[in-house]
Structure formats: structure tokens, C-alpha cells
Amino acid sequence: NIWFAPMGSFLSTLKRAIVNRSKRILGVTLLLLGLYRYWTTRRWPKFANQYDYIVVGGGTSGIIVAARLSENPNVSVLLLEAGGEASDFRISVPFLGALLQRTTQYDWCIETVPQKYSSKGLKNQVSFWPRGKVLGGCSCLNNMAYVRGNRGDFDEWADKFGCTGWSFRDVLPFFKKAEGNTIPNLSPEFHSSDGPMTISINEDTNPCSIAFVKGCEEIGIPKTDINGSNQLGVSITPVNVEGGQRDHTDRCYLRAVRSRTNLTVLTYAHVTRVCIDGNKRANGVAFKLIPSEGMSLAQTAKLPEVVVKCSREVIVSAGSVHTPQILMLSGIGPRSHLEKSGIRCHSDLPMVGQNLQDHLFAVMSHNTNIPTLGTQSVVLLVKTVFQYLFGRRGPLQSNFVESMSFHTTDVRPDLRSRGVPDLQIHFAPLSIPGPVGMLETRNNVNAIDNSATFPYEKWVADGFSFLPTLLHPKSIGEITLKSGDPFEPPLVNPRYLEHPDDVRTLIEGFKLSEKIVASSAFDKIRGWRRPDHLNPHKESSDEYWEHTVRHHAVTVYHPVGTCSMGSDPEISVLTPDLKVRGISGLRVIDCSIMPTLTSGNTHAPAIMIGERGADLIVNGSPYKASDAKSKL
Numbered sequence: 001n002i003w004f005a006p007m008g009s010f011l012s013t014l015k016r017a018i019v020n021r022s023k024r025i026l027g028v029t030l031l032l033l034g035l036y037r038y039w040t041t042r043r044w045p046k047f048a049n050q051y052d053y054i055v056v057g058g059g060t061s062g063i064i065v066a067a068r069l070s071e072n073p074n075v076s077v078l079l080l081e082a083g084g085e086a087s088d089f090r091i092s093v094p095f096l097g098a099l100l101q102r103t104t105q106y107d108w109c110i111e112t113v114p115q116k117y118s119s120k121g122l123k124n125q126v127s128f129w130p131r132g133k134v135l136g137g138c139s140c141l142n143n144m145a146y147v148r149g150n151r152g153d154f155d156e157w158a159d160k161f162g163c164t165g166w167s168f169r170d171v172l173p174f175f176k177k178a179e180g181n182t183i184p185n186l187s188p189e190f191h192s193s194d195g196p197m198t199i200s201i202n203e204d205t206n207p208c209s210i211a212f213v214k215g216c217e218e219i220g221i222p223k224t225d226i227n228g229s230n231q232l233g234v235s236i237t238p239v240n241v242e243g244g245q246r247d248h249t250d251r252c253y254l255r256a257v258r259s260r261t262n263l264t265v266l267t268y269a270h271v272t273r274v275c276i277d278g279n280k281r282a283n284g285v286a287f288k289l290i291p292s293e294g295m296s297l298a299q300t301a302k303l304p305e306v307v308v309k310c311s312r313e314v315i316v317s318a319g320s321v322h323t324p325q326i327l328m329l330s331g332i333g334p335r336s337h338l339e340k341s342g343i344r345c346h347s348d349l350p351m352v353g354q355n356l357q358d359h360l361f362a363v364m365s366h367n368t369n370i371p372t373l374g375t376q377s378v379v380l381l382v383k384t385v386f387q388y389l390f391g392r393r394g395p396l397q398s399n400f401v402e403s404m405s406f407h408t409t410d411v412r413p414d415l416r417s418r419g420v421p422d423l424q425i426h427f428a429p430l431s432i433p434g435p436v437g438m439l440e441t442r443n444n445v446n447a448i449d450n451s452a453t454f455p456y457e458k459w460v461a462d463g464f465s466f467l468p469t470l471l472h473p474k475s476i477g478e479i480t481l482k483s484g485d486p487f488e489p490p491l492v493n494p495r496y497l498e499h500p501d502d503v504r505t506l507i508e509g510f511k512l513s514e515k516i517v518a519s520s521a522f523d524k525i526r527g528w529r530r531p532d533h534l535n536p537h538k539e540s541s542d543e544y545w546e547h548t549v550r551h552h553a554v555t556v557y558h559p560v561g562t563c564s565m566g567s568d569p570e571i572s573v574l575t576p577d578l579k580v581r582g583i584s585g586l587r588v589i590d591c592s593i594m595p596t597l598t599s600g601n602t603h604a605p606a607i608m609i610g611e612r613g614a615d616l617i618v619n620g621s622p623y624k625a626s627d628a629k630s631k632l
């Protein structure tokens with residue numbers, strides 16, 4: 001048939017073309033899937049079965065320890081980190097850091113046990129604690145405020161707790177060793193420009209944050225270098241931001257030395273215990289390599305355990321929550337508690353996990369008529385993105401808490417007499433609707449929904465927040481094991497606000513905030529205060545602020561003290577050279593070593609501790625066993 005023949009050949013050509021194209025598409029798809037699988041499959045570099053030093057936890061302090069120890073090419077160092085690489089852009093862009101909270105990929109997502117005296121505005125009175133689970137640890141998630149603390153904090157460690165080598169004079173060189181200061185006109189007695197971590201001031205500080213500084217000055221609070229000779233006063237916040245990017249410890253300490261042949265870094269390596277031999281010596285570390293995210297306890301239990309031997313020292317730097325957990329899993333801690341979890345006790349140290357101290361803050365927010373970090377203007381948001389993309393400037397390089405002040409109050413005459421503040425006020429040019437301001441978002445999973453009581457029609461996005469902060473809590477908590485499973489989070493009980501003085505300090509903080517916001521510096525930008533419709537008390541009364549504190553105060557993310565150092569074995573876990581009592585070849589180097597909280601944010605102290613601790617290993621310690629005190 002004259003018509004069907006060409007039609008038939010056309011159809012068969014078409015069929016062949018479709019089959020060929022489909023094959024090609026299938027081939028390309030399979031190739032892409034293969035590449036995706038290759039890129040997303042976790043794999044690990046070759047590692048030896050023995051190292052001179054093993055550092056557990058590649059967080060803020062741990063990275064510094066590994067970087068400093070591996071400066072000696074004759075020693076081998078293994079760094080084990082449970083999280084992955086810090087390559088996510090949300091880590092680099094300062095303003096986006098908060099988005100990492102509650103991502104199980106980067107955050108341990110710790111929750112406290114229900115609190116008796118605090119957190120009443122949160123579901124089940126449970127408070128959420130983000131902790132960094134990534135190379136760089138919390139330095140990748142934090143707000144980058146660079147605050148060293150008060151001279152009196154370190155002198156107290158030395159004088160009261162017998163921590164030889166930790167007085168302010170002793171630790172200042174290690175703060176300076178880490179610091180790459182770029183802020184002009186600071187005293188060289190306290191600052192250095194030679195260290196790896198860049199410290200800067202945000203050049204695009206929001207006018208509200210500047211008003212905070214001016215408002216403080218107006219009511220007699222002086223401007224000061226909060227990391228200099230006198231901490232008491234107000235300042236724009238110094239930050240560890242370099243060229244508009246977060247300068248976390250992975251970026252400024254590890255990346256440049258990662259190629260050292262004597263340094264091995266294993267990510268996704270979850271340490272399960274430190275191995276202790278019959279002579280009570282730490283002789284290795286056991287860990288599991290985690291092939292993928294989101295594994296259940298039943299699945300992680302089936303993963304094979306790897307043991308790597310250690311010839312000199314194991315250093316645990318897993319942070320204030322996980323360091324005590326790892327010690328207890330290794331048989332170091334309160335004997336009866338360990339035995340209840342089926343763990344053989346190698347060193348009976350009742351203080352492991354005890355002495356937990358944390359900073360707390362709550363919020364007072366005002367609306368404002370000028371653009372802030374919470375702006376909803378599309379034009380400004382587009383401008384913000386362009387400003388950052390083409391110059392690393394603008395609101396995206398903000399660390400939120402752009403200014404801050406330090407004060408003594410009548411509640412703590414003991415601290416005032418030593419010039420040590422008991423109150424800090426963080427100031428953020430940001431607010432969102434809701435009686436608890438920004439905290440509601442931060443704790444969005446936990447906050448009790450009170451939106452029904454909030455007049456949203458009055459909402460404007462721009463606002464600013466005062467965050468009075470308790471610096472030296474009298475309420476002391478603890479961390480204990482929930483079980484002997486290393487993948488089960490420990491029980492965290494900070495016992496927030498158990499001591500009434502802690503509430504009183506925060507009430508003083510709100511009253512002072514009210515004075516500052518009433519200053520003329522805020523006249524042109526002060527909108528109405530965000531109301532708390534669930535608060536039954538007369539606004540601004542002590543009862544009103546106590547209600548706010550007990551309902552809405554949350555962690556400032558600064559837990560410390562759970563493996564504290566000291567010269568008295570009855571109240572410390574470590575000797576002042578950071579050696580674990582009763583076990584040789586084992587040290588702890590991170591925020592858990594602090595006997596008491598420092599007067600301010602704890603990142604700079606964690607860095608100093610990393611530097612100081614590494615130096616104790618390399619150069620020895622001024623502490624002698626004969627310095628030990630039997631009782632304080």
C-alpha cells in the first residue's frame with residue numbers, strides 16, 4: 001500500500017528515536033543519581049590503630065587542642081567529631097546561624113527535664129538547649145559575641161578553688177594568643193592582633209543598638225572596652241566575624257592545618273567511651289562511624305565499634321553536656337549512679353555531671369519606627385541580600401545581640417565588692433510579635449501558644465529587645481545518665497531559678513532596662529512595649545517581672561562546670577592541670593572545666609581554655625600535687 005509503507009517507516013524511525021532518547025535520559029539520570037549517591041555517601045580517610053593523642057570532640061576547644069598539639073610534627077593526633085563538616089552557608093552567614101537550631105544534622109537538640117521553678121510558659125516546662133554537632137561545635141551555631149568575662153572570675157578560680165595557673169594574669173596571655181583584634185584604639189595590654197580568630201565590630205550596627213549605648217551613657221553607665229581593664233559599662237558587641245563571615249574555630253584554627261600528615265580528622269565519629277586499662281590508664285577510645293542521619297537507637301546499637309589505641313593522652317572536649325556523659329560511660333563518675341546503669345566504675349568521682357551552671361535571660365520588646373533586623377519590607381530585604389552578596393555588609397552580617405552592658409546590683413553585694421557584675425543586658429535590634437518576643441520563635445516547638453491573646457492587628461515587624469541576663473546563678477543543676485546507651489541523650493536538669501536571688505537579679509535587670517529605654521536616646525524610635533496578656537500582675541511591678549522571668553526566661557546557651565577543676569578532690573573532677581582524678585593519661589579541655597561561670601558569654605573562655613589546656617600538655621603545668629587543698 002502506497003500510503004502505509006512510508007508511514008510505517010516513519011513510525012519505526014520515531015520509535016527508534018524515542019527509545020534512543022529514553023535510553024540517553026535514563027543513562028544521564030542514573031549517572032546523576034550515582035554521582036549524588038557518591039557525594040552524599042559518608043566516607044572516612046584511612047586511620048591508624050594508634051595515635052599519641054586522641055581528642056574527643058572537634059568543637060570550640062577541641063579543635064584548638066588538636067591544632068596546637070599537631071604543631072609538633074613528631075607526634076600523631078586523632079580528632080574525633082560526631083558531626084560533619086562546617087560547610088553549610090548558614091554557618092558562614094552570621095544572621096542565618098539561628099536557622100541551624102533544631103536541625104538534627106548540626107544540633108544535638110538537647111531538652112532539659114521538666115523544670116519546677118522556671119519555664120512555665122513552655123510546654124511541660126521543658127527548656128530547649130541547642131548544642132553544636134559539627135566541626136567547630138557551638139562556635140558554628142552561636143551568636144559570635146566575644147566576651148572574656150571579668151578579671152575577678154579567674155582570680156576566684158585561682159584563689160577560692162585552688163586552680164594554680166588560672167588567675168586572670170595567668171589566662172590573659174592565652175586570650176591574647178587566640179585574638180586577632182581589628183578594633184582600633186584598644187589597649188595592647190589586653191589585646192593582640194596576631195591570633196587566628198578575628199575580632200571585629202559590625203560596621204553596620206543598627207541605630208537602635210547605638211541608641212542603647214547612648215541611653216546607657218545618659219543614665220551614667222560608661223562606655224567601656226568590656227574585654228579591657230574595666231568590664232562594667234556598655235559597648236557595641238565585639239564579634240568573631242571576619243569579612244562578614246563567622247570566624248568559627250574550624251575556619252580559623254583547623255582548615256589551614258588540616259593537611260598536616262600527623263593530624264587525622266574523623267567526622268561522623270561518635271565516641272562511645274574512653275578505654276581504661278587495668279592500671280587505670282586511658283589507653284584508647286571506642287567510637288562508631290555513623291553512615292547516615294536519623295538512625296534509631298536500635299540501629300546505632302548494631303553499628304560496629306572501632307577502638308583506636310592511644311600512647312600518650314586522651315583529651316575529652318565534648319562540651320559541658322557530653323563530656324560528663326562520656327566520662328560516666330567510661331566508668332568515671334559517681335559509683336552508685338554508674339552501677340545503676342550497668343557500668344563498671346574505674347574512678348569514683350561524685351562531682352562528674354554535678355555543678356551545672358547556666359546563664360538565663362528573658363525579654364522586654366518595644367516596637368520601633370525604623371528598620372531593624374526583623375524588617376518585613378521587601379525592598380529592604382532585597383537590598384539586604386545584595387548588600388551581603390556584593391560586599392559582605394548589611395544586616396546579614398549581624399550577630400543579633402549588637403550591644404551589651406554589664407552591671408552590679410544590690411542583690412549580690414558579695415560580687416559588687418569585687419567589681420564582678422551579676423547582671424548583663426543583651427540588646428538586639430529585633431523583635432517579633434508575641435508576649436515573649438523573640439524567645440517564642442526560638443522555642444517554637446515548646447512555647448505554649450498564646451497567640452489568641454495577642455493583638456496581631458497592632459503588630460509591626462520592627463522592634464528592639466532588652467534581654468536582662470543572670471550572670472552568676474545560685475541555682476545549681478546536674479547532668480546524669482538516662483541509660484548506658486551512648487546514643488541516648490543524658491538527663492539535663494539545670495534547676496533554673498530554684499534560688500530566689502536569681503529571680504531578684506533578673507527583676508533588677510528589667511527595672512534597669514526600663515530606665516534605659518526611657519532615656520532621650522530612644523525618644524525618636526521608642527514604640528509601645530509588647531504586652532504580655534497572660535501576665536495577671538500590674539505592669540512593671542516586681543510581681544509582673546517575676547511572672548515574666550518564671551514563665552519566659554530561657555538558656556543563654558552557656559552551660560559549664562560539669563567536670564570542674566580544683567585543688568579539692570571532694571568538689572572537683574579535675575586537678576588544675578585538667579587531669580581526671582584517679583585515671584592517668586586522661587584530661588578534659590572544654591567549658592565543663594570551669595568551677596564557676598564567667599561574667600559573660602562563654603565562647604571566648606572556651607577558646608582560652610583550648611589554648612591554655614594545649615599549653616599545659618605541651619609545656620607542663622605550674623600546678624603541683626602538693627598544692628592540693630583538702631577542703632575549701
Ligand SMILES: Cc1cc2nc3c(=O)[nH]c(=O)nc-3n(C[C@H](O)[C@H](O)[C@H](O)COP(=O)(O)OP(=O)(O)OC[C@H]3O[C@@H](n4cnc5c(N)ncnc54)[C@H](O)[C@@H]3O)c2cc1C
Nearest residue numbers: 057059060061082137138142143144145271319591601603
Ligand atoms: C545557639 C548558641 C549561641 C551562643 N552564643 C554565644 C555568643 O554569642 N557568645 C559566646 O561567647 N558564647 C555563645 N554561646 C556559647 C559558646 O558557643 C559555647 O559555650 C562554647 O562554644 C562551648 O565550647 P566547648 O568546646 O565547651 O563545646 P562545643 O563547642 O559544644 O564542642 C563540643 C564538641 O564535641 C562534639 N561531641 C559531643 N559528643 C561527642 C561524642 N560522643 N563523640 C564525638 N564528638 C562529640 C560535639 O559535636 C561538638 O562539636 C552560644 C552557644 C549556642 C549553642
